[in-house]
Amino acid sequence: xxxxxxxxxxxxxxxxxxxxxxxxxxxxxxxxxxxxxxxxxxxxxxxxxxxxxxxxxxxxxxxxxxxxxxxxxxxxxxxxxxxxxxxxxxxxxxxxxxxxxxxxxxxxxxxxxxxxxxxxxxxxxxxxxxxxxxxxxxxxxxxxxxxxxxxxxxxxxxxxxxxxxxxxxxxxxxxxxxxxxxxxxxxxxxxxxxxxxxxxxxxxxxxxxxxxxxxxxxxxxxxxxxxxxxxxxxxxxxxxxxxxxxxxxxxxxxxxxxxxxxxxxxxxxxxxxxxxxxxxxxxxxxxxxxxxxxxxxxxxxxxxxxxxxxxxxxxxxxxxxxxxxxxxxxxxxxxxxxxxxxxxxxxxxxxxxxxxxxxxxxxxxxxxxxxxxxxxxxxxxxxxxxxxxxxxxxxxxxxxxxxxxxxxxxxxxxxxxxxxxxxxxxxxxxxxxxxxxxxxxxxxxxxxxxxxxxxxxxxxxx
Numbered sequence: 155x156x157x158x159x160x161x162x163x164x165x166x167x168x169x170x171x172x173x174x175x176x177x178x179x180x181x182x183x184x185x186x187x188x189x190x191x192x193x194x195x196x197x198x199x200x201x202x203x204x205x206x207x208x209x210x211x212x213x214x215x216x217x218x219x220x221x222x223x224x225x226x227x228x229x230x231x232x233x234x235x236x237x238x239x240x241x242x243x244x245x246x247x248x249x250x251x252x253x254x255x256x257x258x259x260x261x262x263x264x265x266x267x268x269x270x271x272x273x274x275x276x277x278x279x280x281x282x283x284x285x286x287x288x289x290x291x292x293x294x295x296x297x298x299x300x301x302x303x304x305x306x307x308x309x310x311x312x313x314x315x316x317x318x319x320x321x322x323x324x325x326x327x328x329x330x331x332x333x334x335x336x337x338x339x340x341x342x343x344x345x346x347x348x349x350x351x352x353x354x355x356x357x358x359x360x361x362x363x364x365x366x367x368x369x370x371x372x373x374x375x376x377x378x379x380x381x382x383x384x385x386x387x388x389x390x391x392x393x394x395x396x397x398x399x400x401x402x403x404x405x406x407x408x409x410x411x412x413x414x415x416x417x418x419x420x421x422x423x424x425x426x427x428x429x430x431x432x433x434x435x436x437x438x439x440x441x442x443x444x445x446x447x448x449x450x451x452x453x454x455x456x457x458x459x460x461x462x463x464x465x466x467x468x469x470x471x472x473x474x475x476x477x478x479x480x481x482x483x484x485x486x487x488x489x490x491x492x493x494x495x496x497x498x499x500x501x502x503x504x505x506x507x508x509x510x511x512x513x514x515x516x517x518x519x520x521x522x523x524x525x526x527x528x529x530x531x532x533x534x535x536x537x538x539x540x541x542x543x544x545x546x547x548x549x550x551x552x553x554x555x556x557x558x559x560x561x562x563x564x565x566x567x568x569x570x571x572x573x574x575x576x577x578x579x580x581x582x583x584x585x586x587x588x589x590x591x592x593x594x595x596x597x598x599x600x601x602x603x604x605x606x607x608x609x610x611x612x613x614x615x616x
Contacts, residue, residue, distance in 0.1 A: 156224075158337040159251075159374055159509060161308045161355065164480065165255045165307060165311075165479070165571070166481075166570070166574075166600055167473040167474060167476075167477050168217075168449070168570060171217065171218065172519050176202070176203075176204055176205070177200050177201075178179065178204045178535050179204075179535065181203055181532065181533075183202070183204070184295065184531060184532050185532050186537055187199070187531075187609070188528050188532055188573070190234045190529055190599065191203070192596050192600055192611070192612025192613050193207060193524065193525075193528040193541075193611075193612070193613040194314065194608075194610070194612055194613060195528065195531055195537050195538060195539055195609055195613070196208070196258070196526070196535060196539070196608070196609050196610070197612070198531070198571045201274050202535070203531075203536075203537045204534065204535030204536060204566070204582060205534075205535065205536045205537070205572065205576050206537045206577060207504070207536060207538050207539075207564075207566050207567060207568075207580065208337060208537045208538065208539050208566065209539065209568075210504065210566045210567060210568050210569065211417055211504050211567050212258075212416035212417045212421070212422045212423060213416075213422075213568035213571060214416075214417075214420045214421075214422075214568050214569035214570055214571060215568070215570040215571045216420060216422070216458070216461060216465070217420070217464070217465075217468060217570075219464050219468070220420065220461040220464045220465055220468075221420070221461075222296060223457070223460040223461050223463070223464045224374055224457040224458075224460060224461050225457075226455040226460055227381075227455060227457025227458075227459075228454045228456040229455060229457070229461055229507055230456070231448060231451075232448055233450055234450055234451055234456040235415075235456070236456040236457070236460040236463065237255065237450040237451060237456075237459055238460040239459070239460060240253065240255065240459045240460075240462055240463040242426055242463070243319055243462075243463040243464075243466040243467065244426065245316070245417075245467050246280050246400065246466070248375070248378075248399065248401065248402065248405040248411070248428060248466075248468060248541040249402055249406055250405060250410065250411060250428035250429065250430060251403050251429065251430045251432070251435075252428065252429045252430070252432065252435035253427075253428055254340070254427040254428075254429070254435065254438045254439055254442050254452060255424070255425070255426045255428055255449075255450070255451060255452030255459065256422065256424075256425045256426055256427060256442065256446050256452045256453055256454075257424070257425065257446055257447075257448075257452065257453025257454060258414055258415070258416060258423060258424060258425040258453075259374075259376060259413055259414025259425040260285050260414070260418070260425075261425060261427075261442075261445065261446050261452070262412035262413065262414075262426060262427035263285055263286050263289040263412050264289050264427050264440070264445065265324075265438050265442060265445070266372060266410070266412060266419065266427060266439045266596065267289040267290050267292070267293040267295070268288065268293055268439060268441065269296040269434060269437050269441065269529060270288060270336040270337055270370075270372075270434075271293035271294060271336050272293075272295075272336070273294035273295075273569075274294065274295075274334065274595070275294065275295040275296070275335065275336050276296050276297075276298050276326065276330050276332050276334055276335055276337050277295050277296070277297050277298065277335070277336065277337065277338075277339050277340030278297075278298045278299075278300040278318075278335065278339065278344060279297060279298070279299065279301075279303075279314050279324050279338065279340065280299075280300065280301040280317070280318050280330050280339075280340060280341055280344055281299055281301045281305060281316070281341070281344050281346050282297050282299060282346060283341060283344075283345055283346060283374065284429075284545055284547075284606055284608070285606065286339065286341075286374060286412075286609045288605060288606060289483055290339075291550065294471075295336070297339075298326055300318050300319055300322040300323045300326065301315075301316065301318060301319065302317045302318070302319045303319070305317075305344070305347040305350060306347075306558075306559040306561060307559075308348070308410045308495070308496070308497040308498065308506070308508045308511075308562070309495075309498055309508075310498070311498055311499055312462065313351075313353075313384070313388045313499065314350070314351055314353040314356060314382050314384075314417065315344070315347050315348070315351075315382075315387070316342070316343070316344040316347055316350045316351050316352035317352055317353055317356040318338075318340070318352070318356060318360050319358075319544040320359055320360070320363060322362070322388060323338070323470070324363060325361060326531065327367050327369070330388055330587065330609050331429060332367040332368060332369055335367075335369050336369075336370075337369060337370040337371060338360065338364055338369055338370070338371050338372070338376065339371045339372055339374065339420060339549060340357065340360065340372070340373050340376060340408065341354065341373075341374035341376070342373065342374070342376075342377060342378045342381035342382075343376070343377035343378070343380045343381040343384075343403060343501070343502045343503065345376075345377075345503075345541075345543050346499075346541060346545075346558075346560065347497075348392060348497035348501040348560075349377070349380070349501025349502040349504055349506070349559070349564065350375075350497075350499075350501050350502075351380075351381040351384035351385065351388075351501075351502065352381060353388070353389055354389055354392065354400070354403065354404065355383050355389065357404065357407050358407060360407075361407045361408075366609055367596065369408065370409040370431075371407070371408040371409050371410075372408065372409065372410050372412065373404070373405065373408035373411040373412075374403075374412055375405065375411040375412070375413050375418075375428075376412075376414045376417045377418050377503055377607065378401050378404055378405070378411060378418060379397060379401055379418045379470050379475055379501065380418065380464060380468045380475065380478070380502035380503060381404065382400035382401045382404060382470075382481055383397060383476070383479050383502070384401060384476075385400050385404075386428065396470075397470045397471075397472055397475055398470040398471065400480045402471055409429070409430050410427070410429040410430060410431070410434070411428045412425070412426070412427055413427075413428065414424050415462050415465065415466075416484055417503070418469045419457045419462055419465040419466050419469050420465035420468055420469060420569055420570075421458065421461050421462045422453045422458075423454065423458055424458050424459070424461075424462045426452070427442075434613065446459045447473065447513070449529035449602065450472070456552050458539075478569050478570075481503060481567055481572075481574065481577065482500060482501065482502065482503060482504060482567050484574060484577055485505050485567070485577040485580060485581060486500030486505040487500065487579070488578070488581040489505060489507075489581055489584055489585075492581065492584075492585045494584055494585060494588050494606055495507070495508035495511035495512055495605055496508060496513070497560075497562065500538055502605070503566060503567065504564045504565050504566035504567055505564075505565045505594075506541065506560075506563065506564050506565070507523075507526060507538075507560065507562060507563040507564075507565065507570065507584065508561075509522040509523035509526045509542060509561045509562060509563050510522060510556065510561040512526060512591055513525060513526055513594055515589055516596045517596075518542070518543045518555075518557050518561060518592075519543075519598045520596025520598070520616055521542070521543060521544060521596060521598070521613065522541075522542070522561055522596065523540040523541060523542035523543070523544070523561045523562055523563050524542070524544050524597050525551065525594055525595065525596050525597050526563045526594065526612060527539060527540050527563045528597070528613075529587050529594045530563070530583060530584065532583075532587055532589050533583050533587050534579065534583035536565075536579070536580050536582075536583050538563050538564060538565050538571075539563070539564050539566065539607060539608075540562075540563060540564075540565070541562040541563070541564045542560065542561035542562055542563075543556070543558065543581055544607060544611065545558075546558045547606075547607060552596070565580060565584075595615050595616060596615070596616040597613040597615060597616060598613060598614055598615075598616050599611060599612075599613060600612045600613055600614040
């Protein structure tokens with residue numbers, strides 16, 4: 155009788171060449187720091203944070219090749235050589251025809267919203283993202299969620315919770331008319347659902363439906379390589395297809411894309427708008443000059459564009475993406491073993507704590523996710539972020555809070571920045587807070603800005 159072989163350990167596919175010291179301040183100092191920050195982890199000083207899981211945006215470690223590339227920065231105001239390197243990388247790896255660089259993804263969202271959305275339009279998408287939805291609203295549109303219902307259930311194990319409900323989408327088209335829908339907004343690795351992927355099969359169905367009605371698809375491709383990894387793992391026909399080829403096929407099913415390169419593409423700043431329609435591209439070029447910078451740099455330096463071009467190639471490396479998602483899965487599985495309620499299945503870029511279930515004594519008006527994030531910081535110096543009622547904002551017509559089904563705390567893992575030992579520390583801290591959850595009190599708004607309130611709001615204990 156054969157003995158069942160134990161799964162072997164794995165290690166990160168890189169070695170450490172440079173270190174950045176971090177420090178752990180005392181619990182009393184952490185308590186003071188969070189109070190001074192108004193219980194908002196965004197307002198903490200980074201020097202007071204031990205393990206920073208606030209975001210994976212711009213927080214990744216660049217490679218030696220990227221740093222070397224930065225020394226080759228062509229800082230010409232017009233026609234920088236690095237722009238053409240970036241343009242070639244986007245053509246080769248993503249297939250889009252035209253490229254407009256921007257300072258980050260938000261710049262691309264602004265341009266595409268202003269160009270394509272008219273007052274009274276409706277933009278269906280597979281769950282909202284905060285900045286995307288705001289830009290759509292500022293352009294006069296209304297976002298409509300057409301994601302499958304399973305995405306709103308943190309305990310549902312559906313393998314592709316970012317899939318579009320085709321019936322919801324077609325019903326909206328028939329109700330509002332195709333002429334009132336400028337595009338369908340499709341995100342890969344949907345952030346607000348817990349980093350959940352869309353399947354290639356579903357994306358092909360969405361493409362067929364939109365072709366029938368003549369509606370473009372604009373792709374939020376911020377974490378497209380991570381989505382491709384799940385397609386490779388979970389769709390049998392893609393098991394032997396490379397991540398690079400899966401990424402290319404995903405992009406081929408869309409008409410354009412906004413990219414925050416600070417995530418998948420492994421840079422600290424940068425983004426772009428990619429388009430296939432030449433007329434729309436010319437209009438975008440004109441707008442980027444007004445709001446960002448010249449059409450061959452768009453808010454980035456030459457050295458940053460070079461680092462981005464190299465980062466695109468590294469993002470689809472099989473060893474890299476396996477280890478990147480694997481580290482997230484490692485943390486998620488440890489928390490599941492500790493019986494901590496998390497969004498399942500574990501997503502691509504972070505582990506999402508189910509704050510509603512962890513803190514059942516708090517109503518959503520008492521901001522359980524914000525309260526949990528603050529408590530976690532006090533326990534260990536681990537910085538996380540709220541993804542619940544605070545992030546959801548207010549109804550622009552009634553002024554009332556939007557109450558999402560998902561009330562989450564995101565533990566977002568920067569790429570190539572932390573070791574498995576750091577993940578162990580995080581898991582033990584989450585477990586400690588969970589075991590002491592009855593002592594966590596709620597919060598109320600003390601200061602609230604008009605837009606994207608989760609960034610700058612301050613709170614007080616209830």
